[in-house]
Amino acid sequence: MIGAISTLVGKDLKERLRDKSFFLLGILTPLMLAFIMDLVFGDLGEGELEVRLGVVDADSSEIAGHLREGLAALDGEGGVEVDVLDPGTDPDDAVLDDDLDAVMVIPDGFGSGVASPTGDAPGLEIVENPERPVQAGVAESILDGFVADLERTRLINAAGAELGLSERVELSDSGVAPERETPGGEGLDMGARMMAGMAVMFVFFTVQFGVTTLLNEKENGTLTRLLAAPIPRDSIVAAKGVVSYVLGVLATMILMVAATLLIGASWGSWLGVTLLVLGAVLTAVALMAVVAGVAKTAEGAGAAQAIIAVGLAMLGGSWFEVSGEGLVGSLARLTPHYWFLGGLEDLADADSWTVVGTPVAVMALISVVAGVPAAVLLRRRLTP
Amino acid sequence: MGTVLSVSTLIDAHLAQASGLHKRFGDIHAVNDVSLHIDPGETYGLLGPNGAGKTTTISILAGLLEADGGTVEVAGAQIRPGSTRGREAIGLVPQDLAIYPDLTADENLKFFASLYGMPKNDAKTRIDEVLDVIGLSDRRKDRVSTYSGGMKRRLNIGIGLLHSPRLLILDEPTVGVDPQSRNAILESVETLSEEGMAVLYTTHYMEEAERLCDRIGIIDSGTVIAEGTAAELTSSIGEQERMRIEISGSVDEAAHRMESAEGISDVAVEDRAIVLLTDDGSRRLPDVIRRLSDTDIQIGSIDISRPDLEAVFLHLTGKALRE
Helix, strand or coil, rough: CCCHHHHHHHHHHHHHCCCCCCHHHHHHHHHHHHHHHHHHHHHHHHEEEEEEEEEEEECCHHHHHHHHHHHHHHCCCCCCCEEEEECCHHHHHHHHHHHHHHCEEEECHHHHHHHHCCCCCCEEEEEECCCCHHHHHHHHHHHHHHHHHHHHHHHHHHHHCCCCCCCCCCCCCCCCCCCCCCCCCCCCCCHHHHHHHHHHHHHHHHHHHHHHHHHHHHHHHHHHHHHHHHCCCCHHHHHHHHHHHHHHHHHHHHHHHHHHHHHHHCCCHHHHHHHHHHHHHHHHHHHHHHHHHHCCCCHHHHHHHHHHHHHHHHHHHHCHCCCCCCCHHHHHCHHHHHHHHHHHHHHHHHCCHHHHHHHHHHHHHHHHHHHHHHHHHHHHCCCC | CCCCEEEEHHCCCCEEEEEEEEEECCCEEEEEEEEEEEEECCCEECCCCCCCHHHHHHHHCCCCCCEEEEEECCEEEEEECCCCCCCCEEEEEECCEEEEECCCCHHHHHHHHHHHHCHHHHHHHHHHHHHHHHHHHHHHHHHHHHHHHHHHHHHHHHHCCCCCCCCEEECCCCCCCCCCHHHHHHHHHHHHHCCCEEEEEEEECCCHHHHHHEEHHHHHEEEEEEEHHHHHHHHHCCCCCEEEEECCCCCHHHHHCCCCCCCCCEECCCCCEEEEECCHHHHHHHHHHHHHHCCCCCCEEEEECCCHHHHHHHHHHHHCCCC
16 A cells, blocks of 8 residues: 555656646745735835834924934834934925835924914924835824824913913923734734745645546546556545645745745744644645545636635635634634634744644644545545 | 366366456446456457447456446456456556656656566566567657657557556557557557467457457447357358448438348448348349439449458347447
């Protein structure tokens, strides 16, 4: 049995590596797709969102100076870079030429206006980079925090004047801190998550070729020869499963390592990553085998498998993170993508690989539930 | 006191023995009580038209299909789909090409040698021999996808020979093959037979059966309706001659007109011809021409031949072999 399986696996691997489908669909396509999405959504591969903010102080008053210095103090904090520009700088040019995400202009007369009890200060102008709306939005939020501080100070001083208090309140420091927190930890950055999502989605395509070759053997007539050979029939189905599994694990691990080397993805424990990959690929093989067992032709199986692979990927969060709540959350939990990506998120923050225990166990359960009927269905295909 | 041979001893002398085989696909009784045996070194032909049950019968003999009834024994081992026993004794050459186009001839042969458990050194020697026999030694390192149709056919046969089986089963190996390759295949089968390999050869070409086979089983609608040497089978229909008339017009009308003709025992239709069995072709010819000339039917050619397997099939079934 083992000898027959290894012979069949050797032959299938040779064919698969020779027709280059493994490299094209298993490795190159997910890599390319992850990078394209990185380009479209911007800076996903950088590890965290970076915001470049410019400040033009056309007022040079004490209050404007407080505001300018407060913003400058954020430089280098939490991915924020602040450039203090010359007072005469044109903010539009600064955005376009200096590749800034947003520029805040403190207009002339701003300080005296804020100090005035009537509060008729000219408004702060924010020029945003239209090509980087996400970063510009973050910059705007930071500035909103400072404006709120100014307004609070102005209101306090106005109230003090009404009460006849002579002492003015100094402009208080901004409480705004551009720190982003995620309940339960940071998890994966977006680039890493995108790469992992593509990896688990495309492993379905990679393993699909392996299990579908049983139908190809039938259509090409070679299954007749295999059935006539002095080998156990189960070895034929087993070999197809082994080939799918080996190629799936190989492709996914290559993608995970590539993500580490190319975009600096930090997965956490490699033992945990390996266990998650082993579990996800096992599930993919079982699910794709069910389709191959039901389909009438290899072509039909391929089409159905592609639809299922993409559908499960969307549902499981390969493209966009899905909510764990409601019906969608319940359905997502039926996909290996959800558990694989969730496991990676947990693993990135964890000290030990053991956090992947639950995701791996769930994926193993899905594999058994799908794998047993798949084996029965495929075995029924063993006819000349 | 003389020697007494038991029935089982007689059966043991056969290399392959099929007894009472039945196989149904839904309402179709594809194989109906087929029994046959093949002796060591014998070439046995299973002759019948398309759909007669040839491929189903050999699929059961090769252990590919489970019979609904009956038994198959090859080289002393019961052959069943769930068991690997006796498989080494059988070499199968399926009707359709059963080779891997992305592998070379060498890789195809090595793969099947490994599946049949051949030791590496033996396999290497045997692969060289087989490539020599099928004339592909100089293309052994080329991918099969680059081969011509004839070369692929030869490799298809070579894989069946690879493990030196005691019984080689060839399922219509010349279908769709050019005349040159066809002749090469027939010569190969003759050579193998001379070397002592038993061959089970299915075909619907009576010339191939007559040329290659020591014994022939004629199969129709899943039943072996006659069996024997070519001479025995043809003599079984007496001295009747076969008259084949190519016509343009309605073959059914032509056949109908022949049914009442004197001296015509059987009438069958082909695509553009009718086939008659007659006691004396030359004497009946004027009447046949007269009957056809009264209609719109145009006679293209008339061929009268001595009794052959086609005439036997027509006599037994009332149908032409290539109908």
